Amino acid sequence: MNRRNFVTMGASSLCAIPMLGFSVFEKRNSAEKPAWVVEWIKIHDQQLPNFKKLKVTDPKHRYVGGYTDDVEISNPHTTSGFIAKACMLISCPESSFYQSSEVLKDVEAAAKAMLKFQHSDGTIDLLATNFHSTPDTAFVLENIVPAYKFLKQSNTKGSESTLELLQKFLKNAGEGLIVGGIHTPNHRWVVSAALTKLNELFPDKRYLNRIDQWLAEHIDLDPDGQYTEKSTNSYSPIVNRSLIIMAKGLNKPELLEPVLKNLEMTLFYVHPNGEVVTEASNRQDKGTIGNMSKYYYCYRFMALQKNNGEMAAMARQIEKTSSKEQLAGYLDYFLEDPTLWKDLPADKPLPTSYAKAFPYSGVVRIRRSNWDSTLLSNNTSWLTFHKGNAVLQAMRVASSFFGKGQFQSEKIEQRGNTWVLTKSLEGPYYQPLEKDKISPDGDLDKMPRTLRKQSEVQKLETIVKIKEANNGLEVEINMSGTEGVPVTLELIFRAGGEFSGVSKLPAKENAYLFSGEKGTYTVNGDTINFSSGTIEHKNVQLRGALPAMDAPTVYLTGFTPFKHTIKLS
Structure with a gap:
């Protein structure tokens, strides 16, 4: 499951601050956002009111202030999605919800609900399948960590109690991430990326030790440039984004190399109409239809980081074959790191x-x-x-x-x-059993077919x-x-x-x-x-x-x- 569904249900950004700085990565603080970033903010402005119909308003409901999915089940994923999008817009001067006291009240209520969703071990549930789930807690932190930074930087009047609630959720989650297990290969990097972001907020040696345990297993990239799950329409872009977060936050630029190799391979997995090949996946996206929008941040980041013309050409192609709403779903990455606002390098021809x-x-x-x-x-x-x-x-x-x-x-x-x-x-x-292979009680379980001689073999x-x-x-x-x-x-x-x-x-x-x-x-x-x-x-x-x-x-x-x-x- 690709938990990052920010276009219609949630998004996260750091609208008011530049990327947290690490020496090997170029930094640039710019107050003026390019027109396309402002346009993306306006898209989120239009989407935030969609959450209103999903809000739990019954004061007797256990999760009052939280949000439901489309089958009316209150859950931490939709709720964290609201928090992320709302905090982003509260912090953006270009947004009609900038420093909104009304939206802040909704965020505070949602933060209280998030603490009720959270178990005593710091984890939350993915109600469709996973319970007390470390990896799903990590996916939710992809919303809550930027939201906390966002709100803190916004200087919105009266936000102190909301920030305390979000901080409590985050620190509780950290306790779960440093001991909890995973299900699938990509979960290691999602958890590690979440711990990286937590460590930026609340430095803790335990976070780094846990990341090192996962990194000791090495990145699961094969010589083709493909990750174990071969999940081109879901988990490959998630792994790439996670590794970029870790490379920046841990000052480990070597983690960008598997990202580059995967993106180079993926150039050959693109149909002429911009869709991505999914038939080889061994996850639930096998055979699904999807374009390359989930890779846009990764290609743009690597194009600028490596001055790579092929990466730039693919980024431009994704712009043409994806909707603005799809690309705006990753607005947080582009607001965290203003270096991504720079013009892309010149194209190098893509393989066709x-x-x-x-x-x-x-x-x-x-x-x-x-x-x-x-x-x-x-x-x-x-x-x-x-x-x-x-x-x-x-x-x-x-x-x-x-x-x-x-x-x-x-x-x-x-x-x-x-x-x-x-x-x-x-x-x-199969022929009758030889006498010495016949069980006296006639139990066929004791006389498997492998004991019988074959005949009339058809080919x-x-x-x-x-x-x-x-x-x-x-x-x-x-x-x-x-x-x-x-x-x-x-x-x-x-x-x-x-x-x-x-x-x-x-x-x-x-x-x-x-x-x-x-x-x-x-x-x-x-x-x-x-x-x-x-x-x-x-x-x-x-x-x-x-x-x-x-x-x-x-x-x-x-x-x-x-x-x-x-x-x-």
Whole structure:
């Protein structure tokens, strides 16, 4: 889960102060904000009133003064989001809520609620799944730490009691962070970043000792430049932001190196329309649709820190492919550090034509100007093809081979100009047990199938070959071995387009048959061409195959030996 949802529910900033200074990082204090920063502040101005309908106003309610989510559950995440956004605007002279006594009263009430959400061990709950959660406490501190600094710097009349409440919450949270555990790899860096920010406010050797314990495990970056979770639409940008916080706050510039490597890799994970490749993730963002807005701060920071033209070019591209509301969600980072207001260095051309393998991630990325494709190992959706707004979000193939015929390949091999995916299956039968292996009581648990001799072993080998041709791809699928096995190939498209050259499959929604020479799928003027088709049966949901996706799907069918080539352009 990406807890940082500041655009509609909350944000945090240090509007009135420059970045806390550390010698290796350039500092700049400027009273005059650029127009785009002021515009972002105005966006938050428009959003703050949205919290009013979520406020708990019943004086008898345990969490009175707190805020609910969209299913009316009071929670610390929405409440901290309000505190962060409100404190930011109270502190910004450009805001219509600057030094607002009315908003300050709401912040004080919310701070009291936060202390009620907080357990005696300093932690809070993520009510959807995690309880007494150290990492979720750290995510909440991403709101509360800047809010505290913000409010303190604002010199708002009557803010002393609110600051005391926020300070109490923060120090209690610190006690939880120095002993609490985590669930996932990114949590180590989120917790460490929160401790870094706490240490800036309330220096404590225990905070630094705990950070050192986590850092002793080393940053989990593979040689491709990818983090363990491969979570391009959620946790990779979170890890990058956390490492930047730590690099600055701990005076450890070496922590910027994994950030740079990840950002360099991610340049090759961008579709021509600005979306990010998500299919290789092993977290909940797998296969989701997202643009690169979550990376904007990281690319801009590294562009200026390293005078890097590629980072600058990607930052500018993100500006063009993201909404202002998405970018404004990270306003706090840009107000904390006025050096980010500087003009970016000159662009260096971004990669737009390549075929590049990322073996540690099991990914091959192919891009040629206006189209691109992702090949994936250990993934049943082993190919995608994007052409502008038209998206083939998955290609899948399955057979009804002993209930285990859904194809995926353990690896992708390059053979000349061809990428090869393979899978071999066996379907054996089993003979009677030999006498000395029979349990006297007839208990089958004592006579596992591994003790039986196999016979009539059926085999199925699938070889998929992919190569570039005619400004697109040729995908050859060859399935051989046992004969007469039903096969179904799926071309699964993103919703929103129109087909030609296919026929509707009766009684099944979003299902189409393709037997002709040419088919197309068009979305807003962008068209993917595919050819050619084959239909030998109409069983599109084979036993043992994955259920159909909720998306427009074109089916090709046949029997083994099955050899067919699909062309995409």
